Amino acid sequence: MKREAPQSIADYGPLFFPAGMLLVFFVVPFGTMIAVSFFQRQQGGFYTPAFVFSNYERFLSAFFGGVLGFSLMLAVTVAVCCVVLALPFTYLLSKLPRRLQVIWLVALLSVLSLSEVIIGFAWSTLFSRTAGITNILVQLGLMKQAVALSPSFGAVLTGMVYQALPYTVLVLYPALVRLDPTLMEAARTLGSSPVRAFFNVLVPALRNTIMATLIMVFIFALGSYLLPQILGRPQHWTLSVLITDQAIYQSNMPFAAAMAVFLVLVTLGLVALTLLIGRKGEKA
Amino acid sequence: MSGLVLNGVTKQFGTFTAVENVQLSVPHGTFVCMLGPSGCGKTTLLRMIAGLDDPTGGTILLDGEDITKVPTHKRNLGMVFQSLALFPHLSVGENIAYPLRIRGKGREDQKKRVDELLALIHLPGYGDRPVSKLSGGQRQRVAIARALALSPKLFLLDEPLSALDAKLREAMQVELRQLQQKLGITTIVVTHDQREAMTMADTVVVMNGGHIRQAASPIEIYRKPADTFVADFIGSTNLIETTADSSGAATVFGHSVPGLVLPAGLQKATISVRPEDVHLTAPGNGAINGTVTFVRDLGGTIETFVEAGGKQIVAVSTPRARPEVTAGQQVGIVLAPDVCVVLKQ
Amino acid sequence: MDTMIKTAVNRRTVLAAGALGTAMLAMPTVLRAQDKSLKIGVYGGYFKNSFDKNIFPEFTKATGIAVESVAEPTGEAWLVQLEQAAKAGAAPADISMMSQVAMIKGQSTELWTPLDTAKLPNATNLLDRFINKYPDGRIAGIGAVAWYITLVTNTDVYKEAPTSWQAFWDPANTDKLGLLALVSNSFLLEVTAKTFFGGTNALDTEEGILKVFDKLAEVKPNVRLWYRDEAQFEQALKSGEIPMGQYYHDVTGLAASEGHPVRSTFPKEGGIQDSGCWALSRASKKAEEAHIFINYMCQPAIQATLSRKVGTAPTVKRELLDLNEKEFAAVSSDIEPILPRYDLLTSKADFLNQKWTELIVG
The missing domain is CATH 3.40.50.300 (P-loop containing nucleotide triphosphate hydrolases)
Incomplete structure (x- = not known):
């Protein structure tokens, strides 16, 4: 079919809605944030329109660099843990009878309905000394006395993985259901055990899906600011926590905006880098 | 093994x-x-x-x-x-x-x-x-x-x-x-x-x-x-009901087929005859009589549909090996005993 | 998310879990349509509900002024709204309950109409610290409600009540404390200055502040939880998971009376007293009614009612109150309180915040 160039404004009609959505929900808020990040902070007041770099200067320090580094590391770890857990799980799920699959998916969706606060509180209770899982281990005779597992890095990681896992499964599920089941069977007839075939056929065949899932969970985890507070010590607080502090408790919108812009840029940069490496790998 | x-x-x-x-x-x-x-x-x-x-x-x-x-x-x-x-x-x-x-x-x-x-x-x-x-x-x-x-x-x-x-x-x-x-x-x-x-x-x-x-x-x-x-x-075939007398000699549509014998003790059986094994001759002469209902000339082969005893029988042959027949014509069907396969019940 | 975006000023939402959602909405409640009326902003949730029930109807009965109460949103959003509305000549509320930091910020833009003491005869009942003044002495606001943050302990773990804030620094309490996570609501710099440096004047210079920070840093190994969410600490305190920390005096008392093994102690250095002020927006045209309301609220009888029904510390002198020993102890103490240095929290906000964040995160 030959497409004709648009003749009148009406021909551009179908573009208006998506363009409007993009403008209203992305360009305007993000543009506002960039603008505010250059505004002058008034201590004891609010901020005044200006064009200053002081907000970015304050951010460029070893301290905030460390927090940013930790946030990225945490998000990457969460993404990797989620995919490592969700991939075999979702694969096995896709092999189950249809009815069981539906039950599992409904259960996973119900986890999504839990708020971050509830997840945080549930895990902080499970990890507590007084009412936590270590009490069960003590009763089973596996431990001498109950200990507190929270706050700790492990607790933060567990909470965040728990929160992101349903998303991971739901993103991987369609790809795994669509995957030709004979690929795995072929690998088996060619001498691969099922476990080996999982790694040398299924994983590489789904490389793009896995990469996309990793990026999605990474970005999802980067925005988390409640679970690190509830389950972690201050050294486990992410940049998002500090942004929230500045925006809500310090009323320092320019600095919060500068941190947020920086975080977005670093994230976009990392995603672009990942895609670039992925494309190179495909060519080779 | x-x-x-x-x-x-x-x-x-x-x-x-x-x-x-x-x-x-x-x-x-x-x-x-x-x-x-x-x-x-x-x-x-x-x-x-x-x-x-x-x-x-x-x-x-x-x-x-x-x-x-x-x-x-x-x-x-x-x-x-x-x-x-x-x-x-x-x-x-x-x-x-x-x-x-x-x-x-x-x-x-x-x-x-x-x-x-x-x-x-x-x-x-x-x-x-x-x-x-x-x-x-x-x-x-x-x-x-x-x-x-x-x-x-x-x-x-x-x-x-x-x-x-x-x-x-x-x-x-x-x-x-x-x-x-x-x-x-x-x-x-x-x-x-x-x-x-x-x-x-x-x-x-x-x-x-x-x-x-x-x-x-x-x-x-x-x-x-x-x-x-x-x-x-497998392929196409004519499935024909046969009955046998006490000696085992089989008859098809009331005509006895010389040489065709059903296994001992079998009164009735279905036989399979491939279309290319069905020979058409002039009616009478001990053959099974039938009427040509349709002729499909495919060039290389000719399929002739014959109605006999209320059943349809198909014969296939090369144009040269077959007498000219047209729809409505009376023909005789000849079944050689060695091409009739008696099928298991 | 709601439970986290909370500062000391709207802490009462903890007690009114069901009202959390409404706290975000400025929903006006019209009591009675009358000629004279007043729009009053109150911290959404527990405070608004209590005032609607125990204070405003009585006020309308006594003065004939109808009250429309407005739930203030959290954080400093209300200050921003008032400020912007005032620029446009509008007042979403005539009088608002404002935090001390918000009072100072509002002063910088002359947001608050100076109050006339001649029209507030009852103001003489107040303790001096509850009169908020402009630098030049004009009165910007009058104390509305006050509360104490004290040293709280789990009675199962600590059989003896601690007597001093120094307990926070005791090496025996490693990994046992729950402290507020923000420099702006924990007031731990003031506590450290009062406990180890003779008073909050030690914070007058930057050198002094850094010294206090160094001392405060010693407390870090003892801290298990730096909390923003009050419910999280309260629950951990009750279970003994985190057996010591700083928390609200009246809420702790309430939990103890319900049978939980917790206690609130006023250390010998004093409890931390935080408070909110009544302030009149410069865009309001109801100055007359506003003075009547503030004057009404400064009566000892009304303050006693607030203490009994809402759990706040009285803003008037104790000898004027008819509260008995037990009622008074439930909300306050005779020990001189530690008063937060709100001036520093505004003038040096970014410096303090940076040092504080580095202290606890670093």
């Missing part, structure tokens, strides 16, 4: 029996085609031989060894799937080398074997291409080469040519048969295409309803079908 033996193999899915009590032995080096309508259990049987499905009963022996419980990856077989199942993330060469890599063969050995196989399938120099850039027939050959890379004891193919167009399919059938003869490998092909089976197989196994109805050479399957299903499924 060397070769493959199936002993009472059964597969049930819940209450549904897909394969029931199958007995079959395939001598080493034989090319077997499993033929039947869809849902007859042929693919399930192949998957059980491959170890992809577990039988619910019976045993499978390969070269005398019971492999019923041996997992697929330890069975030493090559399999080509209907979907081909080429690995999309690997090149042609890497696909073929996959089983070699899994067995820990050295890089040099892998390359040598891949080149050998590429030559065998007439695709030399294609090693570095991505599989997505190949034509249907080329992908077919790559899948075959990959399955043969480890020189397996057993070569299994599930509807391997169904995705190809008719012309290519016929060429590949010949090629596959020649390849098998060259390698002398025991081969089992599942197909629903009887031409394919007739072209390639040493032994055709006709299945229906989870049972083997007949296992024999293509010519025997055609000439001596065991029952009405096989007779009707």
Whole structure:
């Protein structure tokens, strides 16, 4: 079919809605944030329109660099843990009878309905000394006395993985259901055990899906600011926590905006880098 | 015994029996085609031989060894799937080398074997291409080469040519048969295409309803079908009811067929007569009388439809070997006793 | 998310879990349509509900002024709204309950109409610290409600009540404390200055502040939880998971009276007293009614009612109150309180925040 160039404004009609959505929900808020990040902070007041770099200067320090580094590391770890857990799980799920699959998916969706606060509180209770899982281990005779597992890095990681896992499964599920089941069977007839075939056929065949899932969970985890507070010590607080502090408790919108812009840029940069490496790998 | 033996193999899915009590032995080096309508259990049987499905009963022996419980990856077989199942993330060469890599063969050995196989399938120099850039027939050959890379004891193919167009399919059938003869490998092909089976197989196994109805050479399957299903499924045939007198001499539509005798004790039977074995003559003269209802002249062959005794009989012949007849004409039908196959009840 | 965006000023939402959602909405409640009326902003949730029930109807009965109460949103959003509305000549509320930091910020833009003491005869009842003044002495606001943050302990773990804030520094309490996570609501710099440096004047210079920070840093190994969410600490305190920390005096007392093994102690250095002010927006045209309301609220009887019904510390002198020993102890103490240095929290906000964040995160 030959497409004709648009003749009148009406021909551009179908573009208006998506363009409007993009403008209203992305360009305007993000543009506002960039603008505010250059505004002058008034201590004891609010901020005044200006064009200053002081907000970015304050951010460029070893301290905030460390927090940013930790946030990225945490998000990457969460993404990797989620995919490592969700991939075999979702694969096995896709092999189950249809009815069981539906039950599992409904259960996973119900986890999504839990708020971050509830997840945080549930895990902080499970990890507590007084009412936590270590009490069960003590009763089973596996431990001498109950200990507190929270706050700790492990607790933060567990909470965040728990929160992101349903998303991971739901993103991987369609790809795994669509995957030709004979690929795995072929690998088996060619001498691969099922476990080996999982790694040398299924994983590489789904490389793009896995990469996309990793990026999605990474970005999802980067925005988390409640679970690190509830389950972690201050050294486990992410940049998002500090942004929230500045925006809500310090009323320092320019600095919060500068941190947020920086975080977005670093994230976009990392995603672009990942895609670039992925494309190179495909060519080779 | 060397070769493959199936002993009472059964597969049930819940209450549904897909394969029931199958007995079959395939001598080493034989090319077997499993033929039947869809849902007859042929693919399930192949998957059980491959170890992809577990039988619910019976045993499978390969070269005398019971492999019923041996997992697929330890069975030493090559399999080509209907979907081909080429690995999309690997090149042609890497696909073929996959089983070699899994067995820990050295890089040099892998390359040598891949080149050998590429030559065998007439695709030399294609090693570095991505599989997505190949034509249907080329992908077919790559899948075959990959399955043969480890020189397996057993070569299994599930509807391997169904995705190809008719012309290519016929060429590949010949090629596959020649390849098998060259390698002398025991081969089992599942197909629903009887031409394919007739072209390639040493032994055709006709299945229906989870049972083997007949296992024999293509010519025997055609000439001596065991029952009405096989007779009707393979080629086209005339199924004719016969009755016998006390001496066993059979009559068709009230006319006795000289020389045709039903097995002792059988009063009634169905016989199968291939259309090309039906001869038309002038009416009377001891022949069965009938009326021509339709003539289909296909150039190379002529099909004549004759109504006799309320039944329709089809006769096929070359134009020269047949008297000129037209619709409405009275003709005589002559059945030679040696072309009438008495079918099992 | 709601439970986290909470500062000391709207802490009462903890007690009114069901009212959390409404806290975000400025929903006006019209009591009675009359000629004279007043729009009053109150911290949404527990405070608004209590005032609607115990204070405003009585006020309308006594003065004939109808009250429309407005739930203030959290954080400093209300200050921003008032400020912007005032620029446009509008007042979403005539009088608002404002945090001390918000009072100072509002002063910088002359947001608050100076109050006339001649029209507030009852203001003489107040303790001095509850009169908020502009730098030049004009009155910007009058104390509305006050509360104490004290040293709280789990009675199962600590059989003896601690007597001093120094307990926070005791090496025996490693990994046992729950402290507020923000420099702006924990007031731990003031506590450290009062406990170890003779008073909050030690914070007058930057050198002094850094010294206090160094001392405060010693407390870090003892801290298990730096909390923003009050419910999280309260629950951990009750279970003994985190057996010591700083928390609200009246809420702790309430939990103890319900049978939980917790206690609130006024250390010998004093409890931390935080408070909110009544302030009149410069855009309001109801100055007359506003003075009547503030004057009404400064009566000892009304303050006693607030203490009994809402759990706040009285803003008037104790001798004027008819509260008995037990009622008084439930909300306050005779020990001189530690008063937060709100001036520093505004003038040095970014410096303190940076040092504080580095202290606890670093």
